[in-house]
Amino acid sequence: MSPAAASEFDLLVVGDANPDVVLSGAPRGLAYGQREELVAGGALVLGGSGAITACGAARLGLRTAFAGLVGDDEAGGFVLRSLSERGVDVSLCAVGEWPTALTVVLVNGEDRAILTAPGSLPHMTVDGLPADLARHVHASSYFLQPALAEGLPAFFERVRRAGATTSLDTNDDPEGRWLGLDGVLAVTDVLLPNAAEALALAAAGARGPGDLASGVPVPGVRAPGDPEAGRLERAGPEADRLERAVEALAGRGPLPVVKNGAAGTLSWADGGLVRVAAPPADPVDTVGAGDSFNAGFLAARLRGLTLRESMRVAAACGSLSTRAAGGTAAQPGWDEVHSL
Template sequence: MGTGPAGRVDAASSDGRQYGTEVLVVGAYYADLVFHGLSRPVRPGTEVFARGFDILPGGAFTSAMAMRRLGHDVVWSTDFGTDVFSEQVLAATRAEGLDDTGFRFHPAPVRSVTAALSSPEDRAMVSYQDPVAQYPLAAVLHEHRARLVILPQLFYGPDVHAALRVAHELGTKVFMDCQDVPCTLETPTVRQILAQVDIFAPNAEEALRLTRAPTLNAAIDILAGLVDTVVVKRGGWGAIAVRDGQRCEIAAVPVDVVDTTAAGDCFNVGFLHAHLAGHPLRDCLATAVACGAAATSALGSSAAPDLTELPQWLARVSHARQV
């Protein structure tokens, strides 16, 4: 054992490497303005009333908080300002006991806001972010020396490509979500970056758009040729995971859906929780589905399960089918 950055305690992994923290989350906070219980879809020129409304912490907060609830050592690298939304999310991080050594504070507003229009089937979102100078990803990776880094969207560009090389030099495993990022595999550096990602977790629509494949199976095959582990979220149709030629499928958990806003992030956290424990692919996928389902049972990420709640959700998951 030794002392890492900011007085953190280093822990040796099974491969003998020394890490400063177990999990590093890199990404912006969002204050989610959640309108739920919509009577009909929202279309231009119309007004729709929701049955409920709340303001909840979201964005990368969800990944950091949900990993913390499942007992992991987490550092969240993000930016806050002087605005009311920063203040609200900061209060939530303190209530959850999140480590603040990765926070950067700015003497001006850093507003990150999403209006989420949530229905039981899906949600639409409108977002806004104040511009803020990005702290280099490579520097964050060097500073915290994590066992695993969670990137909550598909970051790309030469700086990201270089930073992921740093991650692998440090022995840091890279998890990347996709989100609604306007790029394809033909966008410069995207293909090269995915080749450096250990686990990639788009939803079905994102996988199709990114690959421009005619079918989801074709998209999964393309992505599996680039990334060690591909996990595809399919909402009410469950999920698919592929690793080393092994493919698992699992059905969704029946649940009375309140809000789907944080389901994808909680799904990711469930997969990573089991992955870090060394569980096989089918168990990682089952844990992912359990955590994603739990998140839909309340607004935002408020129902992300902790270690005492996870077993009851896992008991509701069907066995993964290996194909």
């Protein structure tokens, strides 16, 4: 990643931020009828893919700013305080008339269900954001923020003209359609999906009969919310399809760097697949691990590391972040990553 000259920040993250209520040991099915069930643990933590990525980057030593939209409420105050306490500049984070988004994460073993009240998220835009503020700009949760998504291609184009680089983590598409990405991918340097998202994005880009572009699931492609999505790395045919998906995403413009859980990470560069294994981990909570991965990859690239070295740093950051509940509590510093 080539640095922009005289940038105030290393990284600007544009995207989502909200409180997460993380309940561990949640049942697979909820008992309605006003029944009360007990779970193993609970925590109120900072959530949102963009916010967790920003905190991870600041922990790794990057001068980091966050641009988002929260409400004038207790949840918004919690978000702004949590980001600031972790060394993230929030001067570009707006306070609007809509309530702050709220998320409940129900954790069952290695799987989780995520319930989000979007609040202010659909109203977040890139209007007025400076294009020359940072060496790199990262955007998150594309499908949860339609107003941001609409303006992102033009904003990324301005960012690149200013000499900076760009990255995108689309995160899940709650509608399962995965549409409208051609414009933004053309001006995205690095695409950072997880394995299930990579399969869905590649299928939607194929534009064939019965693909996700028509809103109809492709046989064998598991949406990120599917309980089987976390087991992609253990299925041989799925692994082959994932490799083809990574190659297809590379053909759409960006460098794809795909998170695949315990199986590590894979990318496509110089006409071939690049694989890096994940370090062993005994996870306490995997919430936000992918966002910590993003932070590690961007921090490594902005320090001038190679693709493979950056993938190793990213995989280590993702694994280490699972040592505690929530997305930010166990994020590693740069020295800790390199001690592995």
